[in-house]
Amino acid sequence: MDFGPFLLLAVMEGLVSAAVLALTASGLSLVFGIMRVVNVAHGEFFMLGAVLAWFVSQFVPGPAALSFALALILCPLVVGLLAAIADWAVLKRLNYEPEATIVATIGILYILQQAALSLFGPDARPVPAPVDFRVQLPWFGYAGYKLVVVAAAAMILTLLWVVLSRSRAGLIMRATQEDRDMARAFGINVDRVYAGVFALGAALAAMAAVLVVPITQAHYLMGGDPLLLSFITVIIGGLGSLRGTLIAAIVIGLTDGIVSTFFAPTLARIVATLAVALILVVRPQGLFGRTAP
Amino acid sequence: MTARILWTHVGALAALLAAHVLLPAYHHGNLARIMVLAIYATGYNIAFGYTGLLSLGHALFFGAGLYAAGLTAYYTGLPGWLALLAGPVAGGAVALALGSFALRTAGVAFMIVTLMFAQAFHLAILYLGRWTRGDEGLVIARASRQLFGLDLADGSVRFLVAWALFALTMVAALIIARSGLGRVMVAMRENEERSRMLGYDPYMTKLIALGLSGAMSGLAGGAYALLFGYVGASLASVQYSILPLLYVLLGGAGTVLGPLIGTVAMFYLIDLASNVTDAHQLVTGAALVLLILFAPRGILGSIRDRFARWIP
Amino acid sequence: MKRDDLKVTPTRRDVLKGLGATGAIALGGLSARYAQAQSAEPIRIGFQLHRTGIGASYGRWYERTATAALKVLNDQGGINGRPVEILFEDDGTDPRRGAEVVEKLVMQARCDVVMGTLFSHVVMGSAPRAGELRVPYLVCSEGHHVASGALNRWVLQPGITDVKSQVQSMAPFVTQNLGRKVTMVFPDYAFGHxxxxxxxxxxxxxxxxxxxxxxxxxxxxxxxxxxxxxxRETEVLYHVMVGPSVLTFVKELGEFYGSGARPQLFGFIDSLEAVAIDSPGLEFLEGSHFWEGHPRYRQDDAGEHEDLYRAAVGVDANGASVTDPRDVSTYSHMFSVWETLFILKRAMEAAEYRGPADRQAVVEAMEAMTEFPEGLEHPQGPKLFNGRTHQAFGLQSISQVRNGRLVRVHRTAMEDGFYPDEVDYTTMSF
Incomplete structure (x- = not known):
């Protein structure tokens, strides 16, 4: 294949990765930025979204598009609710102590993974795409649904952006992020804000998973990679900066797509991994962090 | 060093040694493994528990020791003690090299930088599959697992060697914790800015701590390769960076005996849970959540807070 | 079945209940049973099971196959007239836990032998421990690790052909029928290498x-x-992937080539074990060829033993569970568990196995074996066993996807899979 089409394919693939990563990472970014909690179970919320989408696709009759639309609304709600319960039952009682929450969220990870294994099973299961068309380019074919994923992710992220920057809820979140005690002094119910943020973070991960599951299938161990990647994205972007997270997701998604298209894949991945480390050595606050943490 | 501190730790080592004669065969074998993993956790605790360096990349140091010792034993005819020594040397050297620039970062950036290097190492093991056999790994022949004429594959020898190495590590950790260096390390953890104003060099202190931590982790890796005869990429995966963190937090960060206690607790949590139910991860997960809810400073850390403030 | 309980003092209540062993035993009769003749004591087989972790899809079917084979074995009168029990223990598909599980099964549960491991890294991690404990360790892994000489005298693979032999025996069919210019796509780790x-x-x-x-x-x-x-000049695309994302691989391949010209596809069914071949997105596989260790879809010429095996394990004619058609089996691998159990029976009977002191004799008896004829005990087909390399050799199938089903179009000859010995375990000490 010639260089031009080759590059086009790499960019398209990179955009899909970036879109999914941006959604997942923005969820982690909120939790990490506002609550200062390293949520090791974030990837499992992602996995739950995909697994629940499979259940919806199995038990809701009618066209694939309908059950998919339902899954896209229902799964994030259920996962968000679960996350809120985890926050209320565990994290709040630990007073969000950073180290204790690591152990607690590892515990939650085990519980969610086992629940998925016991109730969903160990097999990878496909979920039909809501739209099924192929874009035939002169050099190669491409799944139309992947383009839908990019568009949908962009819409959801725009919505998130508007909510955070324009609405009262967003203002309260930002106030809590700036200074938890001050926010409390102004009468903000910080507990409720935290539960809401934790739920929103998990819901975003679940939403990303529902979008991507027709491409990849649901599997009970699928949470590991999204966790690592979004964690990296959030830090590279700069802690507490949603804009940074989004830009980092696009940069990481695109480079991953392009680099692994052109070079020996495993070697490329080694180089990319070291590059991330070096960026942080040079700019420990991340690309868009305000000051060094 | 006060007498009760001394006797607590001597007593712990003596109890482990007594276990050699007292424990049934199965638990005897388990304890040998646990002590090797506890060396790793003790090493992790030097960096994390005392100095406050939250690394997510210690699998790199453990893996460096594992492969240094394992590949030496597998490919060369060098004597066992040299292969074993290669473990801490590699672990320490890699830690110093990584630390020399990773320590320019702190906090979450440090977590990611260490994580990334460990991931790159893990991928490199897979990439160099011609020599490492990647994920499948290598089995080290019994003949290459000799230490001064002792057969490391023998249950008793293995236990005693594991005990000796653990004792060495624990005593070293105790000495470090009680030394001037240890106090500076804790000062870094508590308030880096103030200790800088008092004239300490944070960078050097942290580098030394990371080097020591890496050497202990490498020792654990090397010991694992030679005592258990298997070297594989899964032992250098991200899971093995999380494990010592979990052991240390469970046992009590910044305590000398905490890493051992945490390792024992986690090992038997998994082992016993799988006797109770197929869904054993559920039990393990729930136990972790409950443990941390009721002992947020870890098992020994919580005991120290409530009953015995003198525990180092 | 319920999982078996491992305790320091073994109570066999759960085990017997689970195995459906005949005869209800009064719960209070524990000491009385111990007083029975030694020869009535059950033989205990430890099974290293991938119940969790990446191998869980396989593990579930390995457990079902083992349980089914055990029932047949016990109905035939057990081994040497003694009943047989299997104790399953999860290894999390992890090499370190694998070694610990071998230890647990042998030292705590007092198993006579250990068997059943599939994933190669778990075999590699566990084999040294089995050798040190001097316990026969029968793997069902298809890895080349046994025959390559990397392991020790206590490790054998009598129930399934190794990957070197499988792969090699595919080459004549591929080059003669599909094409001579091959591009290979494989995972970048030992199995793929x-x-x-x-x-x-x-x-x-x-x-x-x-x-x-x-x-x-x-x-x-x-x-x-x-x-x-x-x-572009590729005539055959050879693909072998494992793990949960294999479906994606095939789907994306289909999207990439679409209806345009594309190379012939030849794959290893490992990619699609436990996955329905008629899943949405896999239409692209129509007409392509697969290696199968054991044809998943019941073939028209299936013999009586094949049907008995299917019925016993609970697999329908499409290779899925009889109770849930969505639950597709790992048909090309799980037969090895069944066959290994019957080979173990033969070896234990030949060695007149009485207790752990005879473990070495079991290995020696197995090394002396040469042939396993097709039958109820070997439903996958006849096998030759090489006692020097501890490795079995069998016939492989090549199937084509036709109307969303796998139809066997070729069966290899035994010689296609032979290669020179790389090790002689019989010269090694125990």
Whole structure:
């Protein structure tokens, strides 16, 4: 294949990765930025979204598009609710102590993974795409649904952006992020804000998973990679900066797509991994962090 | 060093040694493994528990020791003690090299930088599959697992060697914790800015701590390769960076005996849970959540807070 | 079945209940039973099971197959007239836990032998411990690790052909029927490297050529970006992937080529074990060829033993569970558990096995075996066993996807899979 089409394919693939990563990472970014909690179970919320989408696709009759639309609304709600319960039952009682929450969220990870294994099973299961068309380019074919994923992710992220920057809820979140005690002094119910943020973070991960599951299938161990990647994205972007997270997701998604298209894949991945480390050595606050943490 | 501190730790080592004669065969074998993993956790605790360096990349140091010792034993005819020594040397050297620039970062950036290097190492093991056999790994022949004429594959020898190495590590950790260096390390953890104003060099202190931590982790890796005869990429995966963190937090960060206690607790949590139910991860997960809810400073850390403030 | 309880003092209540062993035993009769003659004491087989972790799809079916085989075995009168029990223990598909599980099964549960491991890294991690404990360790892994000489005298693989032999025996069919210019896509770790090395050599020996190797990094979840590397002149695309994202691989391949010209596809069914071949997105596989260890769909010429085996394990004619048609089996691998159990029976009877002191005799008896004829005990087909390399050799199938089903179009000859011995375990000490 010639260089031009080759590059086009790499960019398209990179955009899909970036879109999914941006959604997942923005969820982690909120939790990490506002609550200062390293949520090791974030990837499992992602996995739950995909697994629940499979259940919806199995038990809701009618066209694939309908059950998919339902899954896209229902799964994030259920996962968000679960996350809120985890926050209320565990994290709040630990007073969000950073180290204790690591152990607690590892515990939650085990519980969610086992629940998925016991109730969903160990097999990878496909979920039909809501739209099924192929874009035939002169050099190669491409799944139309992947383009839908990019568009949908962009819409959801725009919505998130508007909510955070324009609405009262967003203002309260930002106030809590700036200074938890001050926010409390102004009468903000910080507990409720935290539960809401934790739920929103998990819901975003679940939403990303529902979008991507027709491409990849649901599997009970699928949470590991999204966790690592979004964690990296959030830090590279700069802690507490949603804009940074989004830009980092696009940069990481695109480079991953392009680099692994052109070079020996495993070697490329080694180089990319070291590059991330070096960026942080040079700019420990991340690309868009305000000051060094 | 006060007498009760001394006797607590001597007593712990003596109890482990007594276990050699007292424990049934199965638990005897388990304890040998646990002590090797506890060396790793003790090493992790030097960096994390005392100095406050939250690394997510210690699998790199453990893996460096594992492969240094394992590949030496597998490919060369060098004597066992040299292969074993290669473990801490590699672990320490890699830690110093990584630390020399990773320590320019702190906090979450440090977590990611260490994580990334460990991931790159893990991928490199897979990439160099011609020599490492990647994920499948290598089995080290019994003949290459000799230490001064002792057969490391023998249950008793293995236990005693594991005990000796653990004792060495624990005593070293105790000495470090009680030394001037240890106090500076804790000062870094508590308030880096103030200790800088008092004239300490944070960078050097942290580098030394990371080097020591890496050497202990490498020792654990090397010991694992030679005592258990298997070297594989899964032992250098991200899971093995999380494990010592979990052991240390469970046992009590910044305590000398905490890493051992945490390792024992986690090992038997998994082992016993799988006797109770197929869904054993559920039990393990729930136990972790409950443990941390009721002992947020870890098992020994919580005991120290409530009953015995003198525990180092 | 309920999982078996491992305790320091073994109570066999759960075990017997689970195994459906005949005869209700009064719960209070524990001491009375111990007083019975030694010869009535059950033989205990430890089973290292991938119940969790990446191998869980396989593990579930290995457990079902083992349980079914055990029932047949016990109905036949057990081994040497003694009843047999299997104790399953989860290894999390992890090599370190694998070694610990071997220890647990042998030292705590007092098992006579250990068997059943599939994933190669778990075999590698566990084998040293089995050798040190001097316990026969019968793996069902298809890895080349046993026959390569990497392990020890206590490790044998009598129930399934190793990957080197499998791969090599595919080459004549591929080069004669599908094409001579091959591009290989494989995962970039040991299992994939075995395919790369053995198949490349075998194709060259047949006068063909592998023109491109495409190694996919582990944990990759999207593959489209690798397809442009497939050279235009490729006649056959050889693909072998494992792990949960294999479905994606095939789907994306279909999207990439679409209805346009594409190379012939030849894959290892490992990619699609436990996955329905008529899943949405897999239509692209229609007409392509697969290696199968044991045809998943009941073939028209299936014999009586094949049907008995299917019925016993609970697999329907499409290779799925009789109770849930969505629950597809790992048919090309799980027969090895069944066959290994019956080989163990033969070896234990030949060695007149009484207790752990006779473990060495079991290995020696197995090493002396040469042939396993097709039958109820070997439903996959006849096998030859090489006692020096501890490895079995059997017949492989090549199936074509026709109307969403796998139909066998070729069966290899035994000689296709032979290669010179790389080790002689019988000269090693125990």
């Amino acid at each position: 075995d395919h790369r090395d053995f198949f490349t050599a075998a194709v060259a020996a047949q006068g063909g050529e592998v023109i491109k190797h495409i190694a996919i990094p582990p944990t990759e979840t999207s593959f489209t970006r690798y397809f442009p590397q497939i050279p």
